[in-house]
Amino acid sequence: MITYLASAPIKNNSVCLLRIDLNIESPKDLFRLESIIPTMEFLRKKKKRIVILSHRGRPQSLQGILNFEYRVSDEDKKKYTLKPFANVLSNRMREKVQFLDAVNIEDIKDEIQKSGANIFLLENLRFWKEEEIDSVEFGKRLASIGDFYVNDAFAVSHRANASVSAITRFLPSYGGLLLKKELENLDMVMHNSKHPLAILIGGAKVIDKVGMVKFFWKKADAFLFGGGSANTCLAARGIPVGSSLVDEKAFDDIRPYLASIKIHLPVDMEVLEGKILDIGAKTVSEYAKVIARAKTIIWNGPMGLFEKKKFSHGTEGIWKAILKNKKAMVIVGGGETLASLKLLGAKRKVPKNIFLSTGGGAMLAYLSGEKLPGIEVLKK
Ligand code: 3PG
Numbered sequence: 001m002i003t004y005l006a007s008a009p010i011k012n013n014s015v016c017l018l019r020i021d022l023n024i025e026s027p028k029d030l031f032r033l034e035s036i037i038p039t040m041e042f043l044r045k046k047k048k049r050i051v052i053l054s055h056r057g058r059p060q061s062l063q064g065i066l067n068f069e070y071r072v073s074d075e076d077k078k079k080y081t082l083k084p085f086a087n088v089l090s091n092r093m094r095e096k097v098q099f100l101d102a103v104n105i106e107d108i109k110d111e112i113q114k115s116g117a118n119i120f121l122l123e124n125l126r127f128w129k130e131e132e133i134d135s136v137e138f139g140k141r142l143a144s145i146g147d148f149y150v151n152d153a154f155a156v157s158h159r160a161n162a163s164v165s166a167i168t169r170f171l172p173s174y175g176g177l178l179l180k181k182e183l184e185n186l187d188m189v190m191h192n193s194k195h196p197l198a199i200l201i202g203g204a205k206v207i208d209k210v211g212m213v214k215f216f217w218k219k220a221d222a223f224l225f226g227g228g229s230a231n232t233c234l235a236a237r238g239i240p241v242g243s244s245l246v247d248e249k250a251f252d253d254i255r256p257y258l259a260s261i262k263i264h265l266p267v268d269m270e271v272l273e274g275k276i277l278d279i280g281a282k283t284v285s286e287y288a289k290v291i292a293r294a295k296t297i298i299w300n301g302p303m304g305l306f307e308k309k310k311f312s313h314g315t316e317g318i319w320k321a322i323l324k325n326k327k328a329m330v331i332v333g334g335g336e337t338l339a340s341l342k343l344l345g346a347k348r349k350v351p352k353n354i355f356l357s358t359g360g361g362a363m364l365a366y367l368s369g370e371k372l373p374g375i376e377v378l379k380k
Pocket of ligand 1: 021023057058155156159359360361362
């Protein structure tokens with residue numbers, strides 16, 4: 001059982017090591033950042049000091065040996081630093097968030113001790129080579145910064161990284177408010193979904209989504225394919241797709257499912273220079289009918305190259321169909337799928353029946369029935 005923050009026995013004057021996921025390209029993209037604010041507010045109301053831990057991107061550490069000091073190229077440092085988030089978080093929390101970029105943990109601890117601030121943000125953990133190999137010693141050093149640990153980074157819980165996994169060996173460890181919400185919603189669609197259950201699969205890599213197809217094969221009533229995932233299914237069936245994006249590695253895995261009536265593939269597409277770039281209007285209307293009947297909907301991956309207006313109608317049409325169905329429980333995840341929300345206009349509010357998951361790979365892994373390392377270590 002996971003103990004969540006709201007019921008955790010936390011001592012006075014203690015320091016929380018809060019793992020969140022700031023793996024965000026632009027600090028202006030506020031979705032992931034906004035979703036951890038309630039946890040931070042909860043901790044600050046309880047007068048806890050917070051040290052925020054996160055990674056960003058996939059920087060290449062320059063270290064040859066493990067010596068617990070980070071070293072990255074100037075280029076990677078500039079590209080992947082978490083520094084800009086300190087300001088954004090300060091403004092949002094209305095109190096100073098001190099950025100800590102000392103290269104070793106001892107200096108970081110000194111800075112925290114000397115500082116009058118109550119919230120700190122550590123530099124990108126992937127600048128340390130030890131983070132991604134789940135180094136136990138690095139986990140121990142990180143743990144020595146605080147008194148207890150909270151994982152509120154569902155989106156990175158499929159990675160056995162030191163700040164997600166090893167660290168929990170050394171501190172009382174709890175799930176955050178966001179992690180709780182994510183798991184409750186995903187568990188609900190996995191184990192108690194109402195029928196009809198429709199699963200929309202788009203985006204490029206169908207290989208990452210086959211696990212979800214397998215897990216839901218008996219439970220779901222319809223799988224609606226779009227984007228590069230649909231191209232792969234069509235090509236695996238021997239249907240010519242020109243020079244469209246196709247994930248050949250997934251052919252053998254997906255082929256056994258394709259003959260079933262549960263599988264829906266596009267009946268028309270938008271094509272440019274031999275490349276399928278969106279589902280067509282007929283497909284949108286077919287898919288919209290399935291969506292209208294569904295009582296549970298899961299969606300991961302856009303239906304086309306929505307960043308280009310001409311190929312955005314498929315993804316936009318699916319959003320509109322989903323928004324019309326106010327009775328279904330809807331889970332939407334994946335960075336691109338959430339980015340496509342902008343097609344509905346900045347002011348569009350997402351209704352309560354739609355849960356936007358902060359997880360991309362983590363959501364797919366969880367919905368495939370996999371055990372996520374970051375979640376398993378919280379179970380006591
Ligand atoms: C994500 O954005 O999905 C997570 O932060 C994991 O990132 P990663 O794929 O670089 O490990």
